Amino acid sequence: MRPETLQALKNHKWESPPPILRFDDTLKKHTTFRIGGRVPLFAFVEHQDTLLECLDSLNGEEPFIIGKGSNLLCSDRDFSRPIFRLTGEFERIHIEDNSIEAGGGASITQLLRRATQAGIGGFEFLAGVPGTVGGAVMNNSGPRMNSILERTESIVAYHWKEKKFVVFSPSDFAWGYRFCSLRGQALVITSVRLKGYFRPKSDIEAEIHRILEYRRLTQPLNAAC
DSSP states (O other): OOHHHHHHHHTOOOSSOOOEEEEEEEGGGSSTTOOOOEEEEEEEEOSHHHHHHHHHHTTTOOOEEESSSTTOOOOSSOOOSOEEEEOGGGGOEEEETTEEEEETTOBHHHHHHHHHHTTEESOGGGTTOOSBHHHHHHHTOSOTTOOGGGGEEEEEEEETTTTEEEEEOGGGSOEETTEETTTTSSEEEEEEEEEOEEOOHHHHHHHHHHHHHHHHHHSOTTSOO
């Protein structure tokens, strides 16, 4: 990250609600493996207007967007790009009938909890999956027989190079087992609309319990992983 860009951000007069900026931070504080070198800037962005202002303030430098820091294997060497995490309004979840609109920064755990409370099935396979909705979509999280993009109706993302919002449906791009062709593009997923189906809450809870028990027996859940 260019020194002049860093200095400009330190002195920036924010028109939108200011983000939480941590200069000269370390990635190991933000990854589930507890590894990762120093980063010039780690920004917690809570509002859409703030996100756009942050991206404009980078003057063309590319950010790296992370969720909860899972599924990231980071070097202990210094990382040159600024890192953003979406919080605040990007963590909101709204349910209407059997549709769920979740912010890109919403946690998978909270999504599953809210769906269960509303008696909406179809997301049980996400039990025990860490991270955020945006990250899950970018990686098409899920086992071989199920994946989050199978439950996705639409995706809203901001293209930071073209400086515009774009809307995708899963038919607009390639995806497969733990693969999504949106990954690596200049996109920040801000919200996702998902579709489930009504199911008795007791059946949802039983399926979640079965999946979590299987994970407990087969995966090192108490280890940094």
